[in-house]
Amino acid sequence: MENEQRARSFEAALRRAGVRITRQRAALLRILAAADDHPDATQLHQRAMAAGAGVSLATVYRTLSALEAQGVIMKLEFEGAAARFEPADQQHHDHMIDVETGEVMEFVNDRIERLQAEIAREMGYDIVRHRLELYVRKRR
């Protein structure tokens, strides 16, 4: 499977930055590489435990911070919920959250991206990062 491939590339990035790959981190990297549902710290902890990797929740948090600092994952803070995480090795995108089911979807829109940069520029600023979330409900 290519998830293993992805996990290895994450490890490589970390090694390059001088971050040690421990048993716990290796396990979390594989779980993150396989996740496509934006899990939160508790879910990652449960998955790691289910996978037989003994990891404490504190270590999950510490690892997530390290991975975010290295640009391997991105932290997502949606309204009224624990922080969720997603691998960062993908195209930039924004999120759409179904308020009924909690499902998180991704979307890309270049026009919006350009308009944002334009707005910031007009006000004399450069965008460092941005956050665009659409809280939606399935149309009936």
Add this chain to the structure above:
Amino acid sequence: MENEQRARSFEAALRRAGVRITRQRAALLRILAAADDHPDATQLHQRAMAAGAGVSLATVYRTLSALEAQGVIMKLEFEGAAARFEPADQQHHDHMIDVETGEVMEFVNDRIERLQAEIAREMGYDIVRHRLELYVRKRR
């Protein structure tokens, strides 16, 4: 001053909804009516105390919840910070946060609003609410 006017209109909305106007709430409403800097609960508490209104922080939180439920104020949850609040009697707008100073600015862009609705619609959803925040740095 017209802030007093605004505070009264807030009170009217609450009375209409059967919410009691206590000394503490009246004080907070005036502080909110005069605030144009998106204060958080602690700041509102400090301002209320400074204004001589004895209010507990718990009451500040409970009042803010009530005001939000009545649509009098909006709660803003920016990255890595306590929730901030702003009066809701204004045109819809999004926020731009200077990552260096923490300053919060407002902006409106109809094209972005339309594009968002379009994106949701194309995916079969209706937008319930959305959040667009630009974290920026002053251009040099």
Add this chain to the structure above:
DNA sequence: ATCGCTGCAAATTATTTGCAAAATG
């Protein structure tokens, strides 16, 4: 053999809540 990393439990931060007393409409 270093120096970073982990587990555990205790500490933080922001916010919420139970309960008896106080205040509003």
Add this chain to the structure above:
DNA sequence: CATTTTGCAAATAATTTGCAGCGAT
């Protein structure tokens, strides 16, 4: 006067951290 609302302190929830021992390079 019937209900809300308040204050206080204790409870939560998510996340962070101190410290002593363990383990990766």
